[in-house]
Every structure is written in C-alpha cells, then in structure tokens.
Amino acid sequence: MTKRPRSYRSLLAAAVIALTGHHAGAETAAPVPASTPAMADFNRCTKPEWPLEALRKGQSGKVTLGFLIGSDGAVKDATVIVSSGFALLDEAALKGISRCVFKPAMRAGTPHEAWMKMQYDWILEGGAPANPAQAAGTAPGGSDAALREAIVKGVPQAQITMALRAMTGQGMAADAQEAGRWLRLAADQGSAFAQTNLGTMLERGSGMRQDPAEAALWYRRAADQGDPAAQNNLGNLYYKGLGVSVDFAKAAEWYRRAATHGFATAQDSLAGMLAGGRGLTRNDGEANEWYRKAAEQGYLSAQISLGFRLGHGIGAPRDGAAAVQWYRRAAAQGSPQGQNNLGYSYETGVGVQQDYAQALVLYRAAAAHGNAAAEEALGELYETGRGVEPDLPAALTWYRAAAAKNNPPALHRLGLLYEAGRGVERDPAAAISYFSRAAAGGDEAAMRRLAAACTAGELGQAVDPTLAANWLQRADAAALARGAQPAIP
Numbered sequence: 001m002t003k004r005p006r007s008y009r010s011l012l013a014a015a016v017i018a019l020t021g022h023h024a025g026a027e028t029a030a031p032v033p034a035s036t037p038a039m040a041d042f043n044r045c046t047k048p049e050w051p052l053e054a055l056r057k058g059q060s061g062k063v064t065l066g067f068l069i070g071s072d073g074a075v076k077d078a079t080v081i082v083s084s085g086f087a088l089l090d091e092a093a094l095k096g097i098s099r100c101v102f103k104p105a106m107r108a109g110t111p112h113e114a115w116m117k118m119q120y121d122w123i124l125e126g127g128a129p130a131n132p133a134q135a136a137g138t139a140p141g142g143s144d145a146a147l148r149e150a151i152v153k154g155v156p157q158a159q160i161t162m163a164l165r166a167m168t169g170q171g172m173a174a175d176a177q178e179a180g181r182w183l184r185l186a187a188d189q190g191s192a193f194a195q196t197n198l199g200t201m202l203e204r205g206s207g208m209r210q211d212p213a214e215a216a217l218w219y220r221r222a223a224d225q226g227d228p229a230a231q232n233n234l235g236n237l238y239y240k241g242l243g244v245s246v247d248f249a250k251a252a253e254w255y256r257r258a259a260t261h262g263f264a265t266a267q268d269s270l271a272g273m274l275a276g277g278r279g280l281t282r283n284d285g286e287a288n289e290w291y292r293k294a295a296e297q298g299y300l301s302a303q304i305s306l307g308f309r310l311g312h313g314i315g316a317p318r319d320g321a322a323a324v325q326w327y328r329r330a331a332a333q334g335s336p337q338g339q340n341n342l343g344y345s346y347e348t349g350v351g352v353q354q355d356y357a358q359a360l361v362l363y364r365a366a367a368a369h370g371n372a373a374a375e376e377a378l379g380e381l382y383e384t385g386r387g388v389e390p391d392l393p394a395a396l397t398w399y400r401a402a403a404a405k406n407n408p409p410a411l412h413r414l415g416l417l418y419e420a421g422r423g424v425e426r427d428p429a430a431a432i433s434y435f436s437r438a439a440a441g442g443d444e445a446a447m448r449r450l451a452a453a454c455t456a457g458e459l460g461q462a463v464d465p466t467l468a469a470n471w472l473q474r475a476d477a478a479a480l481a482r483g484a485q486p487a488i489p
Contacts, residue, residue, distance in 0.1 A: 048092045048093055048095060048096025048097075048120065049095075049096075050092065051088040051091075051092050059084075059085075059086040059088060059089055059122070060084075060122050061083075061084030061086060061089055061122055062082070062084055062119055062120065062121050062122070063080060063084040063089060063090050063119070063120050063122070064080075064082035064117060064119045064334075064369075065078055065079070065093055065094065065097055065117065065118050065119075065120070066078070066116070066117050067079070067097055067115070067116060067117075068113060068114070068115050069102045069105065069114055069115075069116055070104065070113055071104050071111040071112055071113055072104065073101050073102045073103055073104045073111075074101060074102075075097055075098050075100060075101075075102070076113070078094050078097050078098060080093075080094065080334055082119075082334045082335070082336065082369060083300075083333040083334035083335070084120075084122060085298050085299065085300050085333055086298065089120075089122045092122075093120040093122075096120070097118065097120075102116075147161060147162075154185070154189070156185075156186040156189045156190075156191045156194065157186075157191075159182045159183070159185045159189075159191075159194070160182070160183070160191060160193060162178075162182040163179045163180075163183045163186070163194070164179075166178040166179035166182060167179045175207070176201070176206050176207025176208075177207040177208065178207075179201075179207060180201050180208045183197050183198040183201070187218060187221075190221075190225075192221075192222040192225040192227040192230065193222075193227070195218045195219070195221045195222035195225075195227070195230065196218070196219065196227050198218050199214075199215040199216070199217075199218035199219040199222065199230065199233065200233060202214050202215035202218065203215035203233070203237070203242065203243070211243070212237060212242040212243025213244070215233075215237070215243055216234065216237050216242075216243040216244050218230075219231075219233050219234040219237065220234060223254065223257070226261070228258040228261035228262070228263040229258070229263070231257045231258035231261070231263070231266065232254070232255065232258040232263055232265055234254045235251045235252070235253075235254035235255040235258065235266065235269065236251070236269075238250040238251035238254065239269075247279075248273065248278045248279025248280075249279040249280065250279075251273070251279055252270060252273045252274075252279035252280045253279075254266075255269045255270040255273065256270055259290060259293070262293075262297075264293075264297040264298075264302070265294075265299070267290045267291075267293045267294035267297075267299070268290070268291065268294040268299055268301050268305075270290050271287045271288070271289075271290035271291040271294065271305070272287075272305075274286050274287035275287040275305075275309075275314075275315075283315075284309070284314050284315030284316075285315045285316065287309075287315055288306060288309055288310075288314075288315040291305050291306040291309070292306055295329075298329075298333070300330050300333055300335045303326045303327075303329050303330040303335075303338065304326070304330050304335065304337050304338055304341065306326050307324070307325075307326030307327045307330070307341060308323065308341070310322045310323045310326070311323030311324075311345075311350065311351065319351075320345065320350040320351025320352075321351045322351070323341075323345065323350075323351050324342065324350075324351035324352045327341045327342040327345060328342055330342075331362065336365075336366040336369035336370070336374065337366070337371065337373075339362045339363075339365045339371070339374065340362070340363065340366040340371050340373050340377070342362050343358075343359045343360075343361075343362030343363040343366065343374065343377065344359070344377065346358045346359035346362065347359035347381075347386075355387075356381065356386040356387025356388075357387045359377075359381070359387060360378070360387040360388055363377045363378045364378065370405075372401075372405040372406075372407040372410070373402070373407065375398045375401045375405075375407070375410065376398065376402040376407050376413070378394075378395075378398040379395045379396070379397075379398035379399040379410060379413060380395070380413065382394040382395035382398060383395035383413070392417075392423035393423060395423065396414075396424065398410075399413050399414050399417075400414070403434070403437075406437065406441055407441075408438045408439075408441035408442055408443035408446070411434045411437045411438035411443065411446070412434070412435065412438040412443045412445055412446040414434045415430075415431045415432075415433075415434035415435040415446065415449070418430040418431040419431035428458075428459040428460045429459075431459055432450075432453070432460065434446075435449050435450050435453075439474070442478055443478075444475050444478040444479055444482075447471045447472075447474050447475035447478065448471070448472070448475045450468075451468045451469075451471035451472045451475065452468075454467045
C-alpha cells in the first residue's frame with residue numbers, strides 16, 4: 001500500500017473554525033443537533049501556545065477535541081477524541097480550548113449545554129528548529145534591546161526570531177508576508193531552519209507568490225546541510241512532481257536521508273515506497289523495519305500499517321498477537337482506524353481471545369468518529385446478534401451510515417436485506433442498485449450476486465450470459481487480488 005507523503009509545515013497552530021455537534025459515548029451515527037448550535041467567539045478564543053519541548057522534537061499533528069459548552073458559553077469539560085499522536089500537543093490543545101468562550105447552543109430561545117467538536121492543526125513548516133532558542137522566539141541576549149542590536153548587525157537568529165513573531169503574532173500583528181521577508185534574510189545567510197521554512201511558504205504560497213520550483217531550491221540548500229525536515233519535504237516534491245519532475249527514485253533517496261536522522265514522517269513514507277516498490281526495489285522486510293522505527297516514535301500511520309502487515313504475514317511471519325499490540329497502541333491514541341482494526345481482531349479472535357462485547361465497544365468508538373468500516377461492522381453485529389441483542393433497525397442504521405460513505409460491504413449487506421425484505425419492504429430494484437454500487441467499489445460477493453442475477457434473470461434483470469460472464473471475470477480478478485482462489489464454475 002503506497003501512501004501519500006506528508007510535509008512538515010509552518011510554526012503555527014490554528015483551530016479549524018467549523019464546529020459540529022457531538023454526544024460523548026453516543027451509539028447513534030449522527031446525534032440530533034440543537035436548534036441553534038454553539039458558536040465560537042474568536043475574539044475570546046486565543047491560539048494555544050506551542051509547547052517548546054514539542055517544537056524541539058519536531059512534533060506535529062491534528063487533534064480533535066470534544067468539549068461541553070455550558071449555558072454561559074464557558075467550557076465545562078473537554079476530552080481528546082482523536083489524538084495528534086503526541087501528548088504534549090494534546091494537552092496544549094486542551095488548555096487552549098479551556099480558555100475559549102462560546103455563544104451557547106440555543107433551544108426554543110433558551111441557552112443550554114451541548115457537546116461540540118473542534119480540530120486543532122499543529123502544523124510545522126520545516127520541522128523542528130535547529131536551535132531551541134529559535135523556537136521560543138527569544139532574542140539573542142534575552143532582551144528586546146539585544147534583539148534590536150542583533151537585527152542591525154544582521155544576525156540570522158535575530159531575523160528568525162522576528163519571523164517567528166510575525167508567524168505567531170507574538171508582540172506584533174501576525175503577518176505571513178513579513179515573516180517571509182525575515183526568513184529570506186536569514187536563509188540568504190545560510191540558516192537551514194530559515195531555508196526550510198521559506199521553502200514551505202513558497203510551496204504553499206503563504207505570504208508570497210506560490211512557487212514550488214523556488215521552494216525546491218531552498219529545500220535543497222537546507223537538505224544539503226543535513227536538515228531532515230528539508231530532506232523530507234524535498235522528497236515530497238519529487239514524489240508529487242511539484243516544482244520538479246516526478247522522480248520516485250529521488251523521492252526515496254531524500255526520504256531515506258531524513259529517515260536516517262530519525263524523522264518519523266520520512267520513515268513512514270520510505271516504508272510505503274519500499275512496500276509498493278516505487279522508486280526502488282520492493283522490499284517488504286525493510287519496509288517493516290522503517291514502519292517499526294516510525295511506529296516506535298508514536299507515528300499512528302506506521303503503527304496501523306505495521307500491525308496490518310504483521311497480521312497478514314507481509315514481510316514477516318504472520319503474527320496476530322503482534323498486530324494486536326500495534327493496533328492497541330494506535331487505538332490508545334484515539335485513532336479510529338486503530339480502534340476499528342483492534343475491534344476486528346476481537347471479533348475474529350485473531351491475535352487475541354475472541355470477545356464480541358469488546359469488539360462492539362471498539363467499533364462504537366471508531367464509528368463515533370465516522371469510520372465507515374466500523375459502522376458496517378456494527379451493522380453486522382446487530383444483524384447477527386453477536387455481542388448484542390439482534391436488532392435489524394439498528395443494523396440498517398449502521399449499514400446506511402457506512403453506505404453513505406460508499407463502503408462496499410455495507411452496500412452489499414443492504415442489497416441482501418432489500419432482496420430478502422428483512423427489516424425493510426422487499427425491493428428488487430433497490431437491491432440491484434446496492435449490489436451495483438458495492439460491485440463498483442470492488443466487493444467480490446456483490447459481483448457474484450449480479451452474475452447470478454444476470455444468469456437466472458432474477459431481481460428484474462434480463463437473462464444476459466455475456467454480462468454474467470463479465471461479472472464473474474471481475475469477481476475472479478478481485479479474488480486473485482486478495483490472494484484467494486477464484487470460484488470454480
């Protein structure tokens with residue numbers, strides 16, 4: 001599985017403005033919203049402070065918080081729904097949201113309490129600063145007077161301090177264009193940190209005209225000085241063909257350099273290229289080694305990928321117990337995919353003692369974040385009564401939630417229910433529609449059901465041997481793709 005690479009972005013933390021209703025622990029896919037939802041008052045909701053230790057370690061990520069807004073607009077309770085992968089960033093986001101004041105939700109003209117969600121993006125442009133003092137925005141000598149003197153002398157660290165202040169709005173109005181001007185001054189003097197950040201601003205068009213080609217030049221200068229964030233970002237440009245021609249071999253080369261420095265993002269990207277055989281010879285064993293290095297640093301994507309590969313015997317002997325360990329670590333960080341995969345392990349009893357009740361808990365946790373696979377799995381548990389009393393209406397609710405995201409297994413299950421008239425009025429046309437959507441998404445069972453319908457003229461379909469043969473051929477190809485043997489006619 002080849003994954004898209006990730007860049008390290010600018011030293012800014014920003015909350016996504018969109019707020020959505022959320023009921024902690026709710027089992028329904030979509031809670032009923034208040035008549036008027038709560039709204040943020042951004043004049044009374046300041047940016048959270050970036051933990052210096054997180055900056056030193058180059059930590060970044062996105063954290064989704066659930067929080068209870070009281071009838072007075074104050075935050076009464078808050079919890080991490082989806083972790084950034086780093087405790088320092090999660091804790092900083094919680095502290096930040098606790099200082100916010102909202103316009104409370106209204107129902108029939110009366111303010112009332114309501115749970116809401118918000119996402120904070122901790123995004124690093126250029127990765128960890130080379131000097132912790134730069135991250136802190138401190139002036140050389142520790143005073144504004146010393147900073148002014150250093151600026152007059154053209155000291156790069158002073159220029160970087162001004163850039164960081166302009167980026168974050170510390171002691172001055174936030175101004176990306178001004179930040180870029182200061183970074184360029186420091187970059188011209190050879191600061192790898194400034195070169196990397198200037199490159200990313202050029203790549204994104206932040207505060208200046210977007211110019212990936214010039215970004216590549218600055219990344220290269222910093223990368224040649226050994227800056228792992230620049231090496232990672234240069235790898236991304238070669239991978240995506242931004243400012244340079246697509247070149248997977250060069251992308252892999254730069255990822256490897258950054259990965260050797262312990263850069264988790266690059267380790268994960270390099271592992272993906274080794275696993276997919278892009279830019280270098282496929283090597284599943286080495287891919288697992290790099291996934292493990294990133295996973296041990298708490299990198300969620302790598303933890304899930306390594307768990308999947310160990311559980312399926314890719315690049316190593318099949319080891320369900322080891323897969324469960326990695327899924328558990330990802331789930332503990334609030335990863336919906338980790339929760340879903342761990343739930344599947346409990347459902348099937350692979351790598352852990354089978355426990356439908358525990359699978360149900362984990363699937364619910366993942367489904368609360370909108371994970372379609374978990375929603376479909378909940379539908380099956382409710383339909384079959386495993387770990388819960390059989391409940392077809394609940395099963396239909398979960399199947400429909402997953403089907404709305406075009407989850408092929410959920411579409412197939414809905415097709416079967418409409419075909420049989422279980423929990424719904426029998427509707428052959430709806431069944432065919434669901435089977436067709438599932439088959440378009442690669443569901444082998446749906447392809448075989450369509451083939452059978454075309455062979456026997458079922459579900460309102462005309463007998464069509466040619467179309468039936470086509471569906472069987474596609475189903476056999478899908479079986480081969482997942483390593484199974486095609487069905488014997």
